Every structure is written in C-alpha cells, then in structure tokens.
Amino acid sequence: MLTALLVMSGIALVLGAVLGFSAIKFRVEGNPLVDKIDAILPQIQCGQCGYPGCRPYAEAIAAGEADINRCPPGGEEGIRKLADLLGVEFKPFGGGTVQKPKAVAFIDENLCIGCTLCTQACPVDAIAGAAKQMHTIIAPVCTGCELCVAPCPVNCISMVVIEEKITTWKWKYPVYPLAPVK
Amino acid sequence: MRTLYQFHGGVHPPTNKTQSTRTPIAPAPLPGKLVIPFHQHVGNMARPLVKAGDRVLKGQLIGMPEDGVSSAVHASTSGTISSIGMEVVAHASGLPDLCAILIPDGKEEWVTHTGMDYRAAASADVRLALRLAGVVGLGGAVFPSDQKLRSGKHKIKSLVLNGAECEPYITCDDMLMRERATEIIRGAEIMRFMLDAEEVLIGIEDNKPEAIAAMRQAAAASDDKMEVIVVPTIYPSGGAKQLMRILTGIEVATGVRSTEKGLQCFNVATALGIYRALRFGEPMLSRIVTVTGNVRNAQNFEVLIGTPVNELVALADPLPDTNLYIMGGPMMGVPLPSAQVSVVKATNCIIAASDKLFPPPPPALPCIRCTRCADVCPADLQPQELFWFAQSKNFGKAQEYSLFDCIECGACNYVCPSHIPLVQYYRFAKSEIRALEHEQTAADLARERYEFRQSRIERDKQERAEKLAQKEMAARQPAATPEAAPDNSAQSHIQAAAERAREQAATARPKNIDALTPQQQAEIAEIEARRAKAREMAHPDAGRPKE
C-alpha cells in the first residue's frame, strides 16, 4: 500500500517537474494566435469590419471581442478558415457587411485637384501625387478598399471592377452530372 | 540497336490517323479576313505596333515581344489592318483577347527579309532573330523557342526531336516529316549547333513508316550525329518528358529543367520554323493544321495564322451534323467557343465533332477506387486520390499528392469506368491553387505596405512632437498656436478648388484648340494617350471606366 502511494506520488512529482520545466523552456513568445488570424485576413485594410485595418480586427477576434463574419473581402472561404482555426462554427456574413466584386480605384485626372486627402486615406500607399499635383492610383498595389472614395472633395475617384480575362480565367468546378432527381 | 525505356502506364486509343494522310499537305487559300491574336505564346503578350487603317506587308512585325518570356506577332499576309480590339480567341474560356483584324489585299506582298548565317553570328543575336520571327514551339505548348536555345551552364548531351505525335487523329507532324524532312533536319542542325549538343535523337512512333523512312534518309545526309529512333505506339509517348524517358531513360521531374539532365526537346515542326526563320528570314506566318473528324475530306492544310476556323474547315467539307469544333486531339483538345475563332500557332488540329463521332459519356458514377487511372498514369500519380481531394476542394492535400505533376494527358479519363471528368477536376484545382497563391502574394504585399505606412506615420508623429518640443524650448513662449485657423483655411482652400473643379468639369472641353500647330496637336494627342493608358492600367480590359 505504502509503496504504491510512494510510487504514484513519485511519478506525479517527476511529471509535474517535467511539465513545469517545459512550460518555461518551450515558452512561446507573443500571441501567435493574432498572427495566425492576421495571416488569414486578406489585408485589404478596408475597415469594413469596423476596425481600422486587418491587424486590429485580428486582435479583436483573438480577444473574443469581434465575430469572425465581418470580413467581406475574405469571402466565405475566409470565414471558414477562421472557423477552422478557432474551432468555432461557420456562420454567414453578418453585421451589415456586403460582398462586392474585386475592384481597384480609379482617379479621373481631369477632375483631380491635388488635395492629397485620398493619399492620406490610403492604407497601403497606393496613391501617388503631391499637393496641387494630379494624383494617380498605383493599380497593382491597390487593394480596392474604397477608403479613398469618400474623402475626395470632387468625387473624382471611382471603383472599377476587375473583369475576368484570359490570363486570370479559372477552370470551373465540374458540375457533377448526378444531380438529385425528384 | 538502341535500348528503349518505358514510362509507366499509357493507353492505346484508336489512332484514326489514316483519314487525313491520304492526300499531301494543301495550302489553304487566302481567307476573307485574318484575326491575329497578340497573345499566341506562353509568356507576356506582344505589344501592338500597328493601328487601324495601317497597310501591312506579309511578314511585317505587328506585335513586338515584351520583356521576359514573350514572342513576336506578324501580319500573315499583305493587306490593311481594319481594327485592333478584343475578339474571342481559341481558348477554353471563350473570353476575348486583343487581336488585329487584317483584311488581305490578295497581293501577298512580302516585307524585305533576309536570312542570317547562324554559325557566324553571336548566339544572342540568333536568339533575338528567332524571338523577332515569332518562333514558338509548335507541339502545342507554344513556348518561345529562343528561351530554350540558350546554351547555359549545363552541357547538353542529347537534343530530342519530337515526332512521336501520339494523339489520335492528328497527323500534321507526320505529313510534315514525310514532305519536308530535309528542312526539319536543317533546323535540327541549327538547334544542335546552338545548344552544342552531342547528338540528335528523333523519336517517331512506329505507326508512321513513311515519315520514318523520309526522316532516316534526310538524317543520313546530315553531317551531324543524328538518329531516327522508332518508338512503340502508346499514348502519351509524345509528351516531352515521356519521350525523353523512352529515348534516354532519364526522367525529368517537375520543377527541374531538362537541360539540367543534359536534355532538350523540340517538336519537329518547330525545327522547320527555326530553319526557315534563320535561312530565309521568314517569320512564323503559317502552320500545318490537320482538319479531320466528322468531315468528308480529312486533310492537312498549310494555314496562315489568323485564318478563321470556319473558313478552314469548309475546305474539308464538314458533315451537316457537326455540332462542335475541337482544337487539338480527342484526348487533350479543347472545345472551341465558336467556329469564328482563328487558327493560332498552337492549333495543330481541328476536329469536327458530332454526337455520333464522340458520343457524350454516360452520367458519371462515383469513384470505385479501381485504380485503372493509376495503372495508366504516365506521371506515376494516384489520380483517384487527386480526384478525391480536388472534388472536396482540399487543395493542400492535392498539392501534397503532386497535383502539379499532372500533364493533363487524359489517359485517366479514357479508362475511367465511372466516366468521371478527372482532368477537369485537376484543371479546376490547379487554377484555384494558382489564384489562391496570387491572392496570398497580394495580401502579403498589402500587409507589408500597411505596416510600413503605420510605422512611418508613427515616426512622423514622433519627429513632429520632438520638433515642437524643441521649438517650445527655444521660444520659451507658451503662446497658444492658432491650430484651428490654418486648418480652416486649408478646408476653405479645398472648398474653393473643388468649386473650380466642378466648373471645369461642367465646361470640360479644353479651350483654344482651334488654331494649334500640328506639333501641339501631336503633343496633346500624346498626353491624351498617356491618360488613356493610365486608365487602362487602372482597368486593363474594358478601356474606359463607367463614370
């Protein structure tokens, strides 16, 4: 009886020591969850989620303050990935967010007055131009967040939907001919 | 006797080649119009050099190769460019692409062209000449040939010339080898010289005895070490990797250049194109196209690039129940979106299809894991597993199981007893994965730029605070800086500018354009063009945005 007790408590002590040691030795720095969430978010920085960028939204999700269905650019695929990562159920878009086709901003240079308000709004520095100089969008780096549209005092910025072309065309999922029949 | 090697799998579909080899290659007559796409090759689209209304000569450069992997585009005959715009092209998507429409004048007036001595010229100059002649691989991949003729750091042992032509129905290479063997061998000599290869191996399937005989005769007359090797008929022996395996026993893995293994492979028709481009300075203006299938007179034609498919097939007299045209063979071909699309450099065969010729498959049943697909896969894949992952959109797993090693040869489709469109699933998964990777790079770039901006703003704020503190220290005058006022003035400035802009927009027509010198007008036109280009960059396809 006594030996059994001793053996058991001995094992408990050893295992406890191992656990304690590894907790210190293999400690993970920072909050990798935020990084993982941030890696899933599309980095459009559009703020449609109600947070001023993707990283703040990721932090809010990690802290449990925000829902996972607030990111329209990420698509349902994004929600699914977040649900997978966080071990929660998938849920459809909510909170008044709407999905739009991918687009880039376009500045009508005939109207632009060079006020720089849009360059200040752009989260990814995708607008080139100085004060009183004509501005233009650097299309390849524009994320289509639309944050520049509202500040423009002369309404010279419009969003142009990116249309499918041969180089970006994708093969469709084969429609399985065994559709359920009534 | 040379030892031949085998690749795993392969199938033996009915070849159906004799229909189109009964008559020699016939030149197709000049069509009513030519639709010449600027993107017929792998890589970047060629930049248009002509505009609507221009008169062009046969062989005139109309599309300049862009940087990197790209190739040139030429006017296939003399005539007038009637327009440059988006036309539906021979692509599975059915989407339009930039094309020049050329109305032939029937004079076939050549641009001045001369050949060059490839032995005397520098290798880079020869490659530039090929690039400007629009020479691309005619086996189907349309990869610019100049890129493949760089003699790099690896020693090339064998130059493989692909005359296997394993796909059913197609006979364009067969007929080309029968009729123009000497020119092909001349082209092979050029390639061997440029690559400094030790030997040239010409692989031809044993179902083309006439081509083998002709090529043997021509090869024997060459000074170079050339060998015509008869390979057994099995699909897909004409795949570059499969043929290299058969001839040399060397397997070139995905992501490895064949040159690293001392091999380089070209199609026989490409060899001919290279020869004509260097010997005579003739760019690639035409190619041999097999027109077969549901037609009365299946035959091979020498067709000008840009000839509309309907004008071409009319020469072979299609039967009335034809309901689809396929570009390529029945194993790997793509259905054409319409009969109005034009012949491009990749068009080796046009098959007129009907429900009788190619009966629609019965409805697909679930996979029963019978592994017939794995038994025939020439890339040693497990197609049933790839199908499983592609079907469930489990792309990570699909990549883990080497999805991108799939050459889309269709052998698995051919044998599947459940008639599952397997290749379709693989193509879907591949393009989804590519799109996802593209999105991921875009997101990474955006994150990087966003974070940089955040840190810059933070730094600016700090610097300003420091400066302010310094100023305050210097002045020792804690007088309240009028913060609100300048802000207000900035606001009113913007307001005023906005008003002005609105006026301008209302009377947007520029003034003083009546009495301009031509030079000024040209300047204005140039500026307008730049603006248009900016617009295009913002929105590369449709030109003008909706206001």
Place this chain on the structure above:
Amino acid sequence: MLISTFISKPDTVSAIMLRVLLALLPGIALYVWYYGPAILVSITLASITALATEAAMLRLRNRPLKPFLGDNSALVTAWLLALSIPPLAPWWLVVVGTAFAISVAKHLYGGLGNNPFNPSMIGYAVLIISFPSHMTHWLSPHGLGQTELGFADQLAFIFGGHLPSGIKLDAVTLATPLDTLKTQLQLDRPLKEILGMPIYGALAGKGSEVVALGYILGGVYLLFKRIITWHVPAAFLGTLFVTAGIFHLVDQAHYVAPLFHLTAGAAMLGAFFILTDPISGPTTPMGKLIFAAGAGFLTYVIRVFGGFPDGVAFATLLMNICVPLIDAHTQPPVFGKKDRGAK
C-alpha cells in the same frame, strides 16, 4: 463545356461488376453439385432484397435510381453474402443480412464508392453475432448426410422452417470442416484421427475444397480480365500458407497443414472476391500487399485461436479499418522522383 477527353474506353462499373458475378459462376455450379440447389434460393433471395433495399435507399437519399440500380454492385454484395452463409439458412436471415449490408454498410456511408467496409462482410458479421446458431447449420455435402433433402423439402425449410416428418435438422446438416476441427481439437482428439472423419476430403472439407477450386477458376478469369491484380490473392494466400506452415512445422500434432487452410472456409472466396473489393481496399500496389498479408495473418489467428469458426470476414473488416493509413504510407514515387532504369 464539361468534357475534357472526348473518347473513352467502353468500360463501365456495371460491366466490371457483371464480370465479377460471372466469375462466381463456376464456384456456384460446384456448390450446387455438392450441396443441392438450396444455395440458388439464397442467392435469389439476397439479390431481390439487395435490389429492393438499394432502390429504397436511393429514393430516401434522393438519388437517381437508374444508373445505380444498373451498376450491379448490389448484386455482387448479395451474392458474396449468400455464398458466405449456410445455404439452408431461413429466408429472413438472408433478407436481414442483405438489407443491413446494403442500407447500413453501404448507403449510410454514402453509397457506391464510399463505404469503408466490405458490405457483405458487415452483413455476415451482423448475422454471426446476432444469430450464431442459425449460422452453423451447414448442409452436409452430397453423399455424407444420413438423409438428403429434395429441393421441395429445402424450400419448405427455408421459407417455413419445417423439415419432412421424421427427419431431424442434425441429420441433414453438419458443422463446417473448420468448426469441426476446432471443437474436436478442444476435445483433445489427435489431429490424424480428426482428419480421418468422413467430412474431410483430400485437402480440407469434402465438397467445399472443390468449390474453393471453382473460386480459383473465377479468380483466374478476373486476373485475366484485369478486374483484379495479383497482389491481393498472392499476399493473402501466401501469408496464410506461411503462417499455417510455421505452426504446422512447430507442432504437427495440433496444427493442420497449410493447404488445409487455403482450401477450407472462405479463404479462396476471400482471396479472389472479398479482399479484392476495390472500394474498401487500398489502391497502391504496396498497400494491396500489406493489406492482404495482414488479412491472411489475422484470418489464421482468428481461425486457430479465436472464437469464430472462420476468420476471413473479421480479418477483412479489421484490415478495412487500416486502409486509409496503408494508402497514405504507401504512395509510390511520382515521375522523375525515383531512380529506376536510368543509367
């Protein structure tokens, strides 16, 4: 446009399954020769039940009837199950087994192509666990029983449970050779004496050993038609032979010769028809070898040390569990990623 390849071999799932049924015919013919036509009644019953259950399940799952009822896969399940249970089994036993196999083991897992376990073996396992006594009444082979039943009497027993007056069930049935061997060995009778009993023939059970040869014939046909590959039969029979051989060499008094194990029970049916089921089996050549070798070993262990008379069914099901694991670890190298034949 959906089509990616415009031509295809005129091969269908339905034709493959039909060839499997064809391959079973020699075995069935010999079965009838030795045991009378009762087995045909079981097969018919099982077939009707299978098709009816299949149709009902397809309807419930909202799937089209025509392509799936025509694929013959339900018939293969039905025939294999009917051949695994005693021919004189009451009609409801066949019906319950088949219905369970088709509805639970096949359709609840997603129908054709999705069942992780061999449906007929699930049906067999359910029956032998639920109704063990009914599963032991095997007809005695031709010329061995005290009396023999006519076809009318067999029908009457299958559907009504009545035997002609004056005949007891024991008079027309026997335990299987494997079962007899096990019980007699437990009674400490010497092996030689047991094998001298009238139910034993040249290799194993009289009659059943010949039926096993019939299955081999069908198996060769399937190999020839490339419906199955050599891997599974060879690895299964080989492992069974070697395992039995080792035990036999160590102790000849208690462990029967390996050829006995190959021709007794469901070994041949399993080697050529049950373990070769592509849906519940592995796909890679190496995987097939591992899978079948495991099944051969387990079959021997269950037969000799387990509580059930035969081990093929449980060995199959146990190895079915391992299939995803086996497949994942036996992926052959892809083109260019191996050293083979190159100089």
